[in-house]
Amino acid sequence: MLNTLRKIVQEVNAAKDLKAALGIIVQRVKESMGSQVCSVYLLDPESNRFVLMATEGLNKRSIGKVSMAPNEGLVGLVGSREEPLNLEDAASHPRYRYFAETGEERYASFLGAPIIHHRRVMGVLVVQQKERRQFDEGEEAFLVTMSAQLAGVIAHAEATGSIRGLGKQGKGIQEAKFVGVAGSPGAAVGSAVVMLPPADLDVVPDKSVDDIDAEMELFGKALEWVREDMQELSAKLAKQLRKEERALFDVYLMMLEDAALGGEVRAIIKTGQWAQGALRQVVNAHVARFELMDDAYLRERASDVRDLGRRLLAYLQEERKQQLTYPDNTILVAEELSPAMLGEVPAGKLVGLVSVQGSGNSHVAILARAMGIPTVMGAVDLPYSKVDGIAMIVDGYHGEVFTNPSAELCKQYRAVVEEERQLVKGLDALRGLPCETLDGHRVPLWVNTGLLADVTRAQERGAEGVGLYRTEVPFMINERFPSEKEQMQNYRGQLAAFHPLPVTMRTLDIGGDKALPYFPIKEENPFLGWRGIRITLDHPEIFLVQVRAMLKASEGLNNLRILLPMISGLQELEESLHLIHRAWGEVRDEGVDIPMPPVGVMIEIPAAVYQVRELARQVDFLSVGSNDLTQYLLAVDRNNPRVADLYDFLHPAVLHALKLVVDGAHAEGKPVSICGEMAGDPAAAVILMAMGFDSLSMNATNLPKVKWLLRQLSLSKAQELLAQLLRMDSPQVIHSSLHLALRNLGLGRVINPAATIQA
Incomplete structure (x- = not known):
């Protein structure tokens, strides 16, 4: 069958x-x-x-x-x-x-x-x-x-x-809607330009060669050409991206070196395989390794490797690069967008991005948010090869793409685009103002960081501290575990950049879903596997070195806070605290005079919600990881386009769990913050403030909107709204009630300028 x-x-x-x-x-x-x-x-x-x-x-x-x-x-x-x-x-x-x-x-x-x-x-x-x-x-x-x-x-x-404008009965042009995952907020109206991959690695056959030197020379030339391409693209994007963001192209260049991809291909050529076949073997092996990882950020690296492989293959085949013309208001469409593709579009012409594959965690989505380009990822049903040259709308708020939109729909979305432009202009003035409600309640707004690029963005938008620094980033770009000294220099950079504001550093959060190339882990179910604190407690040598590096980096600055991920019970917490105190003792013995920094626990596993008071007694603060907590409570992989619509941080179960956490932490006299997408959603931020979260940590891009909205409300009004929402049993009703209440207060447009469009 x-x-x-x-x-x-x-x-x-x-x-x-x-x-x-x-x-x-x-x-x-x-x-x-x-x-x-x-x-x-x-x-x-x-x-x-x-x-x-x-x-x-x-x-x-x-x-x-x-x-x-x-x-x-x-x-x-x-x-x-x-x-x-x-x-x-x-x-x-x-x-x-x-x-x-x-x-x-x-x-x-x-x-x-x-x-x-x-x-x-x-x-x-x-x-x-x-x-x-x-x-x-x-x-x-x-x-x-x-x-x-x-x-x-x-x-x-x-x-x-x-x-293509033909229905079943051959009637005229029809408007069609395709649903994906929201990658970067905003709306765009323009023309689709489809970028097909320059070459197809999957169809390359194996072939034996006698003249190995000639193959080596050909491959060397291809490497050189691609290097030049990358440097050229990086220079092209210089005006649109900061130096730190362009560092992504340096990662590409590093991958071409002999210590990485380049060297592996040469080794296979030496066995008598032609350059194309060697390249296919190496790229496919890397792609397969990345695609098996359940961590969305790392899984997206597969597309970077694949893009490099295709570029090299195009030169090896001596194919001319695809000649594309880019109209004004270009919406770039591809089966799998890569950061390099963004650089191909002339400055000022790119207004939107659509990728059939990928998720909100991909490099492209991260860059798109940094550049402010509306993006939809994971539009799996879009027949992308057929849309070249047609009119298109990208709705990055809802993760929707419209083909052949009607004149009326275009008019509505153009109004949204203009309104968003005016709004961003107005928010710049808020940078130096505190986030304070009409009745005088202060809510510190912090940022989530991982790349150095995030520092400048956060400072430009008036962040009051770092609620989550992802320490695994330096581990991911290395070929081995970074030494204590290397880690210390990295952490010192972050702590000094934000001094005297607090910087919350999460200890290494790797595992089945974030396997490092030099520390591979294969598991059937990585989300429920060996990850986060479970790994670092099993490998105290990694944990101790990292904590020592953090402590030494904070000397003279004293703005470090240490955060422990994936804690599911008291035993893990007690073991972690024991190791942190041990590292502190060792560092002080070496003559580094630093006070013990505050230590906190991430609440991201449902079990921790129900032990919140016991955990709070042992630590200085708590921080909710809203992305993982929502994912675990609802059993939904938010990067899977098939079930992404079930992932909802306004689900009643999530709201009641968050309320339990805040009440439990405050009953023990401990502050509690929240980081993740929920904190950066302006409407959700109103609810989180009403619940009593002591600080909200978010993507720097969303900070001005959240600040603007919270400054227009009183805490008492937000608490009144929360009491109504907690009595509701449907996420859809909660969403519409919350948005309606904010619209009635005249605050609806900052939440989602496209909300009123009924397509």
């Missing part, structure tokens, strides 16, 4: 259009099941009727003519009930309807399965037989599986049709 399915699906995917695909399906399913009839009925959204679109066994002249409403016939019954129907004698069923033009009176048994894509019924797949018999379980399973495979094909064909 699997083999047959695979063959049918491959054949269908290669079909030139929907009509051909449906023709293949009815023919192959009829053959495979040994039935006498196989037909596909598709639901026409305009007439809301199931129309016969392809058949083998019925009269071909009835295609396009025979149709039935959801409350008519057996096909309508399968479609409206959304479940299979298996009948031995179809004619005796009360819903049976006879169509003379199909000649179907000769067929007794009937098996129908609904075709459903993302909860939408698209049609019905039917097989029929002359003799009366019940189709067996295996046959039913085959048809259900076939219809599930068919759903994606039909959705893709319909989307392609609407993109």
